[in-house]
Each structure stands twice: as C-alpha cells, then as structure tokens.
Amino acid sequence: MNKLKEILAETFEIEVSAIGNDFSQDNCETWDSIGHLNLIVAIEEEFNISIEPEEIIKMTSLKTIMNYLNEKLAV
C-alpha cells in the first residue's frame, strides 16, 4: 500500500500525503493517458509483473489497483 502510494506520488508528481483512499483518475489532474502508462510501467517494474491490457484499462484508482495487486501477488 505504502509502496503503491509512493509510486503514484512519484508518477503524478504530488505529495504522498495528498493520496487518500478515494484517489483516482477522476480526482488527479496529472493522471492523463501518458501518466497512466507511466504508472503501469512503474508498477510492473516495482512488483516484477506483467499486467494484461484488459486489466490496465480498469486500473484507474488506488482501490482498483490495490485489489488487482492483492489478487495478483497472493497467487
């Protein structure tokens, strides 16, 4: 969770403290389509995983990314 927040903060150039639980593409100005890809690449590298395109389009909020990672990393 903390690691993910760090990645989000770094990718979108904001403070970690500004990332609440409802953080998502809708309430983050710098989370545009290129930003989204940068985020996916950063997550793939950090957790050493490959995320399928069908998942990538769904991962538009802290919550959905967390759910995805919990599932993916638990296996």
Next chain:
Amino acid sequence: MKNFVFRNYTVEYLFDKNYVFSDYNSSLLFDENCDAYLWFYFLPIKSNSLLLIEELKDLKNRLNILCEKLEPSKPLYLFTIEDFYSLQYVNSDFNLIKAVEDYNAFLREKSFNRENTYLFDVSTFFRKFSNSDLIDWKFYYTSQFVINPKLAKEFKNWLSKQYDSINYKRKKCIILDLDNTLWGGILGEDGAEGIKIGNTYPGNIFSDFQNLLLEASKAGIILAVCSKNNEKDVLDLWKTHPDLILREEHFSAYKINWNNKAENIIELAKELNIGLESMVFVDDNPVERNLVKEIIKDVTVPDFPDKIYQLPEFFKSIYNKYFQIYKINSEDMAKLNQYKSNAERAKLKTSLNIKEYLKSLETVLSIKPADKFTIPRISQMTQKTNQFNLTTQRYSESDIVKFLEQGNFIYTLSVKDKFGDNGITGLIILKEQDKTLIIDTLLLSCRILGRNIEYDFVKFVLNIFIEKGCKNFKSSYLPTLKNKQVEDFYDKLGFTFEYREKENKFYNLESKKLFEINKDVKIEYYE
C-alpha cells in the same frame, strides 16, 4: 527551451518536459516558436512492403517541405529509421531494405546540406538490445509504443549523449598507464624484448588497443601517459621497439616516475592546461585507480576489464560514454579550448590528501621469518626482481636453505589492503659478521611502491635487532641497468655513506635508538 517532435508513434515517454509533439497524421503542422525540431519516425508494421516503401517516399517529401518552411537557424535533428520488425518473406527481396537505406541516405544528405541539421543513428541505440527487449508488444498494441517503456531512461541517456556530441561536451584526454595497459608485462622486469605487443596473443590485443587509441587521437582526443617506470627505459622503448604503435610523439604529455599517480595527474592537467574533469584515467591496477578516484574526484576512472581480450569492447564503451563527437571542426575546437581554459585553470584546486588516502587503504604488512613454505617464493623473487633491488643477488632455493642453516636471517613481507592480498612482495636477507649485521639483499615488488612501505618494512626488521642489542649495520647499493630508483634508498633511510668502490656504494649505521615507524600502517609480526 522547447523542442518539437515530428512523429508517427507514441513517443512522449521517451522525452522530458521540454518537448511538444506533432499529431500522428502527415499534416506537417508545427509550432513555429520552438527552438529545435526532431524528425523521429518509426517504420510501421505492414505486411505490404510496397505500402511501406510509399510511406518512406512520403516522409522524404514531407521532410523536404519542412526544410523549406523551417527557419534556417533552427536546429533540426534527424533520426534514422530501422526496420525493427524486419520479417523477410523472400530472402532475396531487398526492396524494403533498400528503401530504408535510401531513406537513411537521404537524411544523411540533408544533414550535410542544411545548416544546423544533425543525423542521429538510432541503430546505435537499438543495437544495444535484443528485439524482444527492445519492443514490448503489449505496449505496442495498446499504446503505440515502439520502444519498450522500460528502456525510456536508457533512451534519454542515449539522446543526451547525442546532443553532447554536437555541443562538444566531451572529455578531452585519456591518461594511460603503460605496463599491462598499453602492453603486456612489466617493462622494468621483463625488459624491452619481454613485453607483449605484436601479432600474436596476447600482444595482438595490445596492438589493437594502441591502434584504437591512435584513431582516437586523430579524432581530437589528447593522449597522455602516467606510469611507474624509469623514464629512460620507456623513452628508449618508444624509440626502438619495432612493434609499438603509440610512441613518444603521440603523447601530448607524460609523467613516468615513481611518484604518486594522483600528483602526476594534477601535474599533467597543469601542463596540458585542461581541467581534471575532462580527463579519463585508464590503469589496470585497482590500487592506482582507487588512489586517483579518491584523491581527485573530478577525474573519471573507469574499471579496467578483468580479461585483457575485453580491451576493444572496454574502449568502445568508454569512447561512447565520454568522447563522442558529432563533427570535428578545428576552428570550433580551438575556440572552445581558449574559452574553456581560463575557467578550468581556476578549477585546478588541489584537493590532495595522500596521507588520508593511504590511511584509508587499511594497509597491513605481515613480516615473517622465512620457512620451508616460503623458500621457493624467496628464491623466485631474487631471480626476478630488478627494479627495487639494492644488490641484485640471484639465489637458488638451495642457496636460501644454506643461508638459513648457517644462521642468517631472512624475513618476508606480505602486503594486504582493503582491495586484496598481494601475497609475498618483499624480502630482506641479513648476515651476521663480527657483531655487525649486513644487509645482503633487500628487494620489493614494484606494485606495492608509492606508499612508503619499503621504509616501514626495513625499519621494523632493523628494530628487531636493535631491541636485541645489535648496534652496527652495514649495507650496500650495487647499481645495475634497472635499479637506479633505489640508488639513494639508504641515504633516505638514515644510513651513513661510507665509501664507493667502482660504482658500488657502501653504508653503515650505528644505532641504539629504535626507528620510528609510521603509525598509520598496521604491522603484523610472526616470530
């Protein structure tokens, strides 16, 4: 500073914030207020190569139009095209390959004909990776990325090197060690006939390395030498050795002596009137490299390859990293040098602290009386050591055994530091005669010189005998062609010069007082 990128794929992630991007179609609309323009296209994947050939033609036309529209003073950077998919349906069908070549040749022409136009060969980036690393097909199809986004940082580094090469932002000088760097072997030990250079392994590696350096000097890189050797030996070698490629005239400056290399490099920078940060120091010896690295932080010190047959690969990587240049223009170079030299001169601050450095090496000297395990090494060292050798007596193993049986004293010196254990690298043989102790042999391997170890070793051994009540010592220096560097060793140690017989110098010492030993060095003594 704002740059404009013409493109046909998603490339935003390959550039930083100072860039803006064209749309994906071929409209040729662009922001005229940008400072520089990049022409950065990829060859799409299309099974119909005729269509691709048409696209390449279209790109050429558009580039022509752009060149007419663009203000001539604005820089234009052209990137070559690589067929990154390159599926050859019919091996003898070269039409697409030829079209790509033509396109790249067209860019090359443009870079010659238009002012402020530069060609960047993307194959120098592509070549570093296998195709499967270079492209992540998932991102290719979801987001139109050709280059794997995980390589974005590498790409940015590559691009900044390309810009540097245009702006003459490169290092100026390679400082080279000699023994085991420019040739195989040690000149002082192996002699001019014994060093490895020429047509056969391993000399052929060093020949190639020298040729590569020669080409670098033609591309404007200053070559300099910093070596622990007798200067005269090297000057003779440069004049007489038939297989050398680099000789005295190829080096703008050299320091060949037994001084500390960090001091020598600072001297070289003063002599050449260039900044320390524009120098790259190449030496096979990790201790020398670390000394220079720690004392003069501005000098670049790349790791030397473990295997000498990696030298050409090593050279290529340091050349690409530090010495790339787009074009050599003598006028520009001269101007640049003039303009820079003043600033650089001011920078030549001597942050020299050799004593601190030597302390940080954590050198440990182990001094041991000879035993049956060390006799072969002792004999070998008397046979092989030429330079730091006061009397150059050659002894067989049975000679050494006999000395010990007669009650003489032999001590070996092993040196280790934080970089590793050098093993036995020094020895002293003392013979007792009429209550006087005579130093029959004293020698050290050159690779541990430059840290004053030689003095601590001898002082420590003499102290052993002074403590036992011995007062009188005698020693001698017998000159050979190779041991000039130690001609005044005993003078420096505090012995009294007694007389000269032919060229040989004889000394004595009467002492009740123990020698003072450098406290920064740890000495282990095994009785």
